[in-house]
Structure formats: C-alpha cells, structure tokens
Amino acid sequence: MKKLSILLASAAVAAGFTACDSPTDPVLNTEDLAMTLNEPSFAHELFALEDGHMFELEAVQPNYGYAAPAVYSAEVSLTEDFKAFETITPTDAGVAKMEFNDNDLAVALNELFGFDANTYTDQGEIPVYIRAAAEIAGVEGTYVTSNVIKLDKVTFYYAAKSAGQIYLVGQPSGWKRPSLSDAEYYENWKLEETGAGTGIFTGTFDLKPGESFRFYRTLGQTNTDDDWGKDGEFPSIGAKPNDGTSETIEFTDGVFEGVCVAGKGSWVTPDNMVPGSVLLTVNLNTMTVTFEQGAIDYSKYACIYLVGTPTGWKRPSVGNADDYANFKLYDLQNNGVYVTVEPVALGADSYWRFYEKLGETNTDEVDWGKDGELPSIGPKANDGDNLEVTFTDGAFSGTAVPGKGSWFVKTACNVNMSVDLSDKDAMKVTFTEVEVAE
DSSP, X not given: OEEEOOOEEEOOOGGGSOTTOXXXXXXXXXXXXXXXXXXXXXXXXXXXXXXXXXXXXXXXXXXXXXOOOEEEEEEEESSTTOSSEEEEOOSOTTSSEEXXXXXXXXXXXXXXXXXXXXXXXOOOSEEEEEEEEEEETTOTTOOEEOOOEXXXXXXXXXXXXXXXXXXXXXXXXXXXXXXXXXTTGGGGGEEEESSTTOOEEXXXXXXXXXXXXXXXSSOBSSOSGGGGOOTTOTTEEESSSSTTOEEEOOOBTTEEEEEOEESSOEEEOOTTOOOEEEEEEEETTTTEEEEEETOOOGGGSOEEEEEEGGGTTOOOBGGGGGGGTTSEEEOTTSSSEEEESSOEXXXXXXXXEEESSOBSSOSHHHHTOOTTOTTEEESSSSTTOOEEOOOBTTEEEEEEEESSOOEEESSOEEEEEEEEOSSTTSEEEEEEEOOOXX
16 A cells, blocks of 8 residues: 555644633634645655555644544645645545545546546646645534645546445344445445535435434445444444444434434434335535435436426536436336426427437537437427327327427426337327416
C-alpha cells in the first residue's frame, strides 16, 4: 500500500472552552477553525495510480474544542487556487486515519479534465494539488480545509464514476455474515446509490414486526466473523454505535426519519406495524435515514419516457434527464407493460409519443430518432402523421408502432397511460381519463 503521510496539525484549543466549562461540558469552536497539512515524503516522487491499490492520509482533528465526530475527506484540483476541484471520500470517513482507493483519485482527475471513454488521453506525469477537509455532519460552520500541498508527478488511467451500493443486514436477510463470499446472496439485499457519487442509497424491502437490521457500506474480505466490523466504526451503519443496542422505529403517517452512525446498533421495526414493503433511504452525506411504509422505489423498474407538449418537446437526451424525471412510465410487473404513476395533465391541443430510452448524443440529429424506427413509439411511423385520441366511456385503446407519429387531444384532460411493449410486433396503448381533485 502506498502511504500518503499527511499530518493535519490541530491549532490551539484556547477558544474551545470557557472558564466555567468543564471537560464534561465542551463548547464547540467554529470561529477560528484551522487545519495544517504537512507535505508528504513522496510529494516530489512518482505517484502512479493503480486500480485496486489504496493510499492513506493521516489526520488530526481540527480545533473544534473537543473530540467531535467529524467527517473527513480530501479535495483534489489541477490548480493551486482550487477554482475547480473534486472531493474523494475515504473508506471510513469517520476516522482521522483515512484510506482511499487509487481509483477514486483517478475518477476525480478524469472529472477535472472532462474526459469520457471516447476523449480520454494519457496525460503522462502531471502535478496534482490536494487538501484535506473536515466537517461535523449537520452542524453549520464546522466545514474547514487545510493548506494546499502539491504532488509533483502523478500518473492516472481512465476511470469513471459509477453508482455504488450498501447492504441491508439483519433479520430480514437472515443475519447472514456480510462477507464477499456471500456477495451473490446479498444481491437481493442491496440499496442502490441514486446516482454516481450522490451518497444517497435507496431500496425497497418487505419487513415484518419486530425485525432488527442495520446497513453495511461494503462486504468484508476476510470471510470470517471479523467482517461484522467493530463498534462505532464503518463499514457497519446503525442506529447506535455499539452492538446489542437498538432503536425502535416509530412511524408517523407511515414515515420514520432519524440519524445513523458508524457502528453496529440496530433499528427494530415496531410490533404494531403492518407487514409490507418499506422504502429505505440512507443519506451518508448527512448521516440520516428515512423509512417509508408502502412506498415504491421506482428507480428499480424499467421505464420509458413520454415526450411531447407536456414536456415542452424537450429533446429526449440524457443531458435532459432531469426534465424527464416526472414523465416516466414504469414496468412495475416486469411484464413489458409500462404505466404512469400519476395522471398526465394534457392541455388543449397536446401532442405526445413515447421513447424507449433517452438518447446519449445530446444532439437533435440522433436523439429524436428516425421515422419508422425505435426508440420512438407512436400511432404511426412518420413524423407529423398524427392520430387524434377520442375517448369512449372515458377510455381509448389502440395500436402503436416504431416511429415519430404522435397522439393528440383537442380538449384538456387528465389521463392515465399504459403502453404494452411485451410484443414489439403488436404494441398497444390504453389511455384512460380521470378526474383529479383540485
């Protein structure tokens, strides 16, 4: 393991306590926070990043005035002024002795250069600037960075961000040891990151009354009981630091919100809960959790996109994914039938069609597709060849084909939509008018 010995020297703690304070009554200092980052011994040597390798940063907590539960990270830039920088997170952000994956630093450098798989070019040996950062999660004014050091000769390879996962471990999963040897088993107990680097993980699981559980950031590599981890430390994420302690979940209108910490304490579902699906959300940025009864994690399901007047005819590209977040139809039964979650509000003279996926070029020429071809799906093959929807007893059913024709309505209405793609040679749609309470 390459070792980046970085000493974050703490400044004096004189402002941390008042004359009347005692060691059991600490006062948080946020007025003159300081960190010192010493130059590592190899700062002027070749630092060659290698996938699968690790490096360390050794830190001392900033002068918060007491041993506060800080969250540590490092910030990386191509320039000393840090006009643009990327943050890399250690495997255990809750301790001052931090370990990082070489791959995370490689990803950060690719992000800073703006490389993708098609544009990456070897940069040879480059200077890289790095500083340490710390913050007490959820406490305003506690974020602080160190001075900047320069690594003279860093080489890196192409690496891209990918969404991560954490694991539910407990009674629902049979308290199976969280080891890499059981990785296939834990495929069914993953909470997926909402996007690469968001630090927010979601998953829907069936839970029963009186079940205890916690989460794990990673699966252990020893394949022994050591993979359970230690009290008060990652990779386990719990309601409390110590094994054998627990917090009973109290749902209010079906929702529970709380904090999480590094450690092996567990949450316990209440004895009076109705068994059923619960959407679990773990935010490792704020170290908080949200558990929602009966909620559905729609990100787990395949989807198609409604494109047209309701979306402002925004180009159906991955670059516009945020604009299409509320215009998806989901295959909730895994049977090729895609349905809307909520009725679509169609104004007078609204036109629309569907797209199997969003285009990846972010250009009009490609992402809109071609007449008579997927990914666009309409009532007719050619752009401009449209079909008026007329409802009979509040419903419309018809066929769909690959292509850029559109359905349209002349009068404003609210519509539930279903698109059956189970047989691509005989695609069908059903649109149903609904009354929406104002």
